[in-house]
Amino acid sequence: MEEKSLAEIQREVDRYISQFKEGYFSPLALLARMSEEVGELAREVNHTYGEKPKKVTEAENSIELELGDILFITACFANSLGIDLTEAHNKVMHKFNARDADRWTKVDTD
Template structure:
């Protein structure tokens, strides 16, 4: 799909789309503990891809190709499930986090001219 045709999602749209998907199933959202385990699993898969591309461990010829974009997407999906299951607005959570980071680390790094 060309970049101009790719959808752009805002956090509330991501959460709504995930909720519509999960809402189809009687099981609903997994428990927070299960979601944490799933998030850890997906983060490990991203770490594996990073290691294949930037580390010293090349991918086996028998391994299916995956992309970091795909793995990041999986993490976003699980994060949205986690947030929805706990009734947390990801946009508000991000706003709180970025404000904290901007305040704490605003003068920590060398600024560009």
């Protein structure tokens, strides 16, 4: 499978959404969709690692697919607001590297 940058993912999602007259949902609707998908991810994690096994009547799903759904909705959300996810990621990593530089115990690399 080919590796894609965040920019490529955003462009691919935009090409997909652009074929429909409805376009992107509103920010509030996208937030609701994202909340739904995070709930579905939580359910899968609980089934896989938690104490709540799946019912035999429940459809097969996976953590991988739920994370993929969240990535798709994230790209939709960013695209609809004109946000570059690579730039957003870089800003967040800078924040973590500066704020949390001495917060956690570093892995010994010797």
